Amino acid sequence: MFEYRMHKVNEAELLREAAAQRLVRQARLARRGRRHTEHEAEGPVSHLRDLRDRFAHAA
Known part of the structure; x- marks a missing residue:
């Protein structure tokens, strides 16, 4: 009986x-x-690559 009680406690x-x-x-x-x-x-952060693709190059 003691072993059973110890098993239940464990x-x-x-x-x-x-x-x-x-x-x-x-x-x-x-x-x-x-x-x-x-x-x-906070939203996505734009990278420099995104900025280059977004704007046209100056002449």
């Missing part, structure tokens, strides 16, 4: 640890996703 501890690791992973992914959306809200 199982519960492993389940709590796995849940905590999942929570940390979700927080990291949410933070990473929030960073990307902040940068996307």
Whole structure:
């Protein structure tokens, strides 16, 4: 009976640890996703190549 109780205690501890690791992973992914959306809200940055194609050369 003692071994069974120890097994259940160990199982519960492993389940709590796995849940905590999942929570940390979700927080990291949410933070990473929030960073990307902040940068996307600013809009695309034009490069020098885009400027050369957009304007005609002076004579």
